[in-house]
Amino acid sequence: MSSCPQCSSDSLTSLDGASVCTNCGSVLDLDQSFIDIEAPSQNVQVQQEPSILKSLRGTSNWSLPGQSKEASQRRNTYLINELIKSLAHALHVPGLTLRATTLCGQAMATGQFRWGTRAKMVAGACLSIALRESQRPDSLPDIAVLVDQSLPNLKRVLASVLSALGISLIPSEPHQHLSTLQSHLLSILENPSCHAELPYSLVGQLKALSIRSAAETARALSNLLGRAYLSEGTTLRLSPAPAACAVLILSIEAEARATLSNVSELAACFAGRCHIGKGIVMRCYKSIQDELAKWIEELNWLDTYERSSRGRAKVAKRLLVARALKDLINWKDDIWKKRLKTSDCFSVGTEIDALGEPGTVEGTIPFSTSQSESISSALSEGDSRPRKRRRINHVIGDAARFLADPLMGPIPSRDHFTPVNDPASSSYSLQDPQPSSDITYHLFPLTQYLLAAPVQVRSITQLPTRLQLLTVARGGSGPDSVRDDELFVDGEWEAMQRSPSEVEEVLTKWRVDGILDSIEKAAQSQVNKPGIEKSSKYRKRKPNKCEGDGEERRKMLSKRINLDAFKAFMNDEEPESAEFLGVDDSVLGAEEYSEDEEDSEAEGIDGASDVDASRTLHCDTENGDVIDEWRPLSP
Template sequence: MPCSECGGHTVWDDTAASEICTACGTLTDPTQVVLTSNDYSHGHSDFWQPTPPATLKNPRNSWALAGQGQEARDRKNAYTMGNFIISLAVSMNASGLSPRAITLFNQAKAIGYFRWGRRAKVVAGACLSIALRESYRPDSIADISTLLQCSPNLLSRTFISVTSALQIATNSVDPSVFMVTLQGFVTSILQGHQVAQSCGLPATLLKILQPLSLHTVTQTATSLCNVLARICPIDGQSRPSAASTACAVFLLSLEAEARTPLASLGDFAKTLGARLNLGKGVVMAQYKSIQDQVSSLIEKVPWLARYESHRGRAKVAKRTVVARGLKDVIKFNEEIFHNILLPDVELELTPPEASDDDNLNDDGTEATFSTSSRPHKRRKIHHSLDEATRFLLNPLHTHAASRPHRSAPASGSTFSLASYVLSTSALYNISRNPPNRLQLLAAERGGSDEAAIPDEELFTEGELESLLRNDKEAAILQRALGWDRESEEEDTVPKEEVVKSKRRRNAQGRQGQHHETEHLVKKSRLNMDALARFMGQGSESTSDNADEDNGEIDFDDEGALGLLGLGGDFDEEDLEEEGGAWLGDELYQHEDLTSTSMPNAISTHSPSLSQQGDDEEIVLDSWRPPSPSGGGGISFHNRYEEDPG
């Protein structure tokens, strides 16, 4: 009798005491009970049979022990792969299809289609895809390949091979196969005005569709089909066709790309349905069904606004909510699906199976390795010398592909790089320009040195003169670059400045030698001449007698000394009356000492100076600031008196 759920063929099973559908695995009479005895083994399973008892043999004579034979190893691997297929089916929300996938896997192994190893996992994924197609669901090859961590192309080839080996014919029910057709149809509508007028679409709809990227719309529609394929229907209602689902998903993807509902949706649904031989009602019914499913998925995304209606009215329409949140729903579900982890498969492999497993690449091809320990020498494609030659001859020319270099037999004589560059025969084929005179001479005489080609033969008569600038061009270039002005400025340097700079350098040299011998302090950064000129007016009245008493100090120096408290109306007799020591002409012998070391100069004028033999040592007492006298200089009679005690 046919199955009550799917109408498939049923067979009798003694273990279940009922008929079982071969398509969906539904029991015809699930109320039957099978009584068993206590002798029934607890380890009984459809995938694992207890190993029959065997006598222990001597392992030295290659006798197999109990549980170590090939049959026992195959049962263990089959049991492991059965659990793996169950986990894979649960991840795809198709746990009811795991028995059918396990059956297909065992049949493929029975005919010797594959060996244990990495290929067994790919075959298990292909068997689950076949079971999905048989249950009128999309094969989900992309999702299964993501879980198996293999390429979709490898899984597709394995799917075709398994169906061919088992002689199974299935029809694709994946809506994503129609997306390219719908994309091309909409593109023809937007590009051709006659097609748009024949379809009867309004101008407002075409205005919304014109700026949209149809390639992005197709990708969104394909991702939405994968998300919907993971939702297993819980009722036994008739499933819609793949074509109607494709039209509805494409409409939702267009609204998601525009982030607003489309105008005249019914007319557009009628146009798309006519392309796939569908009616407007079928497409709109499927559109509303998928819209409700997406709306329920939006509620599971925490950052999206939900559709809320009060008394049959809502602030935001459901179509608007779905259009704004469709892409976020797809991204949210894709991240969750990619985080699913499958259990590790540990199979017992023989040495040949282990070697085949190691040589298997991700694309399903077997990797071949060389038996020789020394790797083969790769053929040299790019030759640096040829590339350098081409660049020197024509830097702006880009050669597409270099010709293979043919090595010539080695000779006793060696040529230089210049000889190779100028005499190589490949230059005629490489360069677009004809060879010049030097290249022709080098190729004719077999060398480019001075003995083969003299300097007189490098240029033809008048060729070198044509490369040089004449007097008129040189004059124009000098005026443009300003070379004539610079030369005139260098020639008109006054001789007085040259003499002054020479004297200044000589004076600095003598002062530097004197400073090294006397160990004086560093020069000050204070410009005494500028300071004296600035304060010259205030010190004119108090420094009139200074020029008469001491001819070595001019007005500017006296004004500067008066400002710093180092000048004044004093002479040698005043210093002797105060008991001080007169240093003679050494007081103003060096201007650097007076202008740079101000505390030492003041202490030199103070009466507490002592000299000790040849090694003159200046002992400085506590220094007092000079009294604020009215003139530019100071007098020792007006200094502060030290307080006794």
Template sequence: MPCRECGASHLVHDDVGSLVCTDCGTLADPNQAVLTSHNDGLITSSYLAPRTSKGWHLAQTKQDRDRKNTIAMNTFIGSVLSRLNNPGLSPRAEAIFTHAMVKGNYRWGRKAKLTAGAAIAIALREAHKSDSLRDIAFFLDDSPVSLARAFQSLVSLLDFSLASADPAVHLPTLHAHLQSVMHPETLSPSHLPGSLVSIFTPLSLQAAVRTATSLSHIISHHSPPLPLANLPTPPTACALLILGLEAEARAPLPHLKELARTLATRFALAPGVVSSRYKVLYDLTEEWIRHVPWLDQFEYKGKGRGAATRSKVPKRAIVAKGIKDVIQFHQQIWSTRMQSQHKVRLDLELDPDDVEEEDQGDDESMSTPTVASSPGKRRKIDKKGNAMQAAYRLLVDPLSSGALDAATFSNGVSLLTHLLTCSPDELSRVRGTPPTRLQLLAASRGGSTAEHIADEELFASGELEGLLRNEQEREALLPLFQLNWNEEISREEAATGHGKPIPTETKRGAKRVDVGALARLLGGHVDGDSNDDEGAVFPDPDDTDTYQWGWDDYTITEPTEPELVRDWRSGPLDDEDNDIFGEFDDTPGDRYEEEL
């Protein structure tokens, strides 16, 4: 069948399933359809570039990851500002965060979270509101100290000039001014009466500053905002410091006008402004005291609660004693409110390389930097040089009170070098014990040998005698010593040291004696039957010469007649006596010693 277009012949095509012209490609039957089941092949081609060292898939590029993280961070910033009742500041905080990430070239991670918190604080500061660093740190799940450092770094990076709306920023200045006024040799004239100086001297001014700072935070975070928060901060700071001093003294301060005038001169303020601001804070604190459940309420004299009645205790005294309770009560309220809120969730896609660098940066920030080194290399610590410097310092000034600092000690200085170079006061402080008399004398005279310190100077007057026992103590302990030695020593023997000789060898010999044999041996006799003598037990002859038999006592004596003694020592015994010992060939003396 020829083609209708060109007249050429048709050819059957397997893929199409129809006749196709070999010249023009026209189908013989255009209406013919191919079933989908006939196409069993899989598409192996892809529109994505292969993943090689020079390219990434579109879903895994750095730009896409940054875009997702930016969206997540903007959502987080808006959620935090909504929790702080300032949702309208979200665009400004997001713009500050984006600008800081680009200019500082920060990586995504903990540094980015701290930068977002600092951006929120800057936006609040620009709106003349409290920066709320503690609240922001709670939502970031980080410490307020780290957030404050990030805030200062971001302000320096972006060259911001911010005026704080928190009166607490002026408290360190007032603290230094008050200390200079209290100092007796100050060049500036003092306007404080002597009674105030005597009250402030035993007080801790630093504790008063902390109390005033806590009151400032309560005022700044009060909801709804107080009108006091929109007023200039220097007079408020002066009034807060006065309340902090009264809280530490637990009593109202006298000469209030003179104290207000002294603090107002630091900021060139009128004393009346500070006094009026103190009156506002005083009334506000009195109102807060009424809501503290564990404090006693005001007791009034008279009937009713009108103008004619007044409290039994002065209100200033009640306020001075209740300021710290108010601070504690508001701290509990803040903790309960924060714990009831759920933390804002923030999910960031981090690069594995960024995570490793961030962990290394956290470890380096936690450790104390000792040697300035380049970012890419770690400088080798010269332990020998530090030891030589310590030795030079010891030779130049051995008794110097300046000890090695922590950085030098951590750089490889041995403990022995540190102990040799440190002062006796520091050594006693480290050990927790006061220096001895020898250490003090050695430090003052430059050595501890006999040439520098004599033996008599090692003990103070009467110190050595106090270590020895006196005569009464020795007399009291003498019976105890005699009891331990198991013998009684006379005073003469104890004084001269000559007593009874102590036997060093155990006496040997028999403890049982046959009385009949002994009587016949000695040539005597014992009344009674000889059979009754068997089994008699006698004490050791060396201890005593008396023995007991039945109800009678007997004494063993040697024969006094010369014939018996001569016969006993030289002559042999008869057969009857010899039968007692059996058949032996030894002499009677040997037999007697053997029996004994």
């Protein structure tokens, strides 16, 4: 018994319950609590375990534990995600697992596909879509083998998934298949057990080459063919997989700069990896080869494919293409880059800085003679500073926008100058403008240039040159308006020329390389070159101009005939007979022909058809001259 702290009376202590004061009813132990059994229960729910027996299950608790619709869907989703993950690892693209899983979840959420075999094909189709979106081949045949389904069924499911999700895929390109073909070829070359797929001689040729360099050439060639189809409108449009095989074969031959010994076997190897026929690859190979041969004809420094009269060429077309492919790709790439730079539909920056930062010359260039030095110094300063990137000058762009809409754009920078009316005088100087009738006061020199310059010269993308500004400001570009000394400041022209030390260095290098000797020989041959003699169109034999005695002349005429014996033999012949037999009068001791006679004889010897047709034989007889047709002598 103890006293109550509230009323100081004795309290009743019970072992079965709490210590309670019988006088005031206070609870002495606050840690203990009461539960009134006789009070009515409120919100008391009896939890019943679901029954296993079907006869004992109620209508509200009909399914077994873990067999509800939501649980089954979660389990199937997990299994499909694991299937997608395993497929991605099998195709060496684990990074596409998340994208393929998202697509598969969205496709199954549409309610058009059921779980089971259909869901497996949906998973494969979603992985194929992810491959296409990442610029890789769709690999549908490989996925069909992995999910143990036929390829046509998988393609139909892919079309259904694309329709359900509203996705449109761009056509694949040949370069998307090159990485797969490169890996396949490297695996064959590195694994000795796979050498049976290719001949031994071909394996030896391929091992001596850089397959990575050949793959880079194949990618460049694939891009080149795609650009040619889009821009030049060529009729060459091939399927991606066969074109990739053909392009890689051509690139391997270009890397070797020779033809492969068993190109058909290599084509069959690539065709088997892409699940296509060898004949399709070879047809693509020949089509691309013919197109490249046409492009090679545009390059003057490369050999072209020419057939002989017998129908065969000296050098095979395959060999010409293999030797010229890399040069052809570089040439086409240069043309494409120049076309992009000159294209109006593409520009990376409208105003290119030519003077430095905006505001260094306050956006304007003075047009006076006294300020030409400051112009050149600003230009040379801007050119001499090493800059890591191009800076943009908005001066001329602001002036153009100000002319288009003066109220919307910023006011272009201004500079006060007073051009004098007399262009020949050199008294142009910066002064405060004074109101006068013969002096024009210009606030915006660049706007004046844009309005006054001709359309052919004016451009809002490039700052005007010093000569253009001076021409517009002074109203002409002649020597009276703009003098030569105004185009350069003191020391600018000398700075552009080479110093004596640089000249000596260049001469030494030219002398070592042999360039200086070739220049001197060319100059010497130009000085010693004789005058061009007038020659007849039909003359082939040069006249004898040897000035010496008869012995030297005989040596110049012939070296195979004894001229003395021939002269003695022909001494009794008449001049007409000697001429008829084709003997020169100089051999018989006669005088030299004149120039006119020599020219006529040369024309006759060269075979003028009209002279030969009318040549006749003249014979003196007692009754007179008998003219008869000329006939050749009998053997």
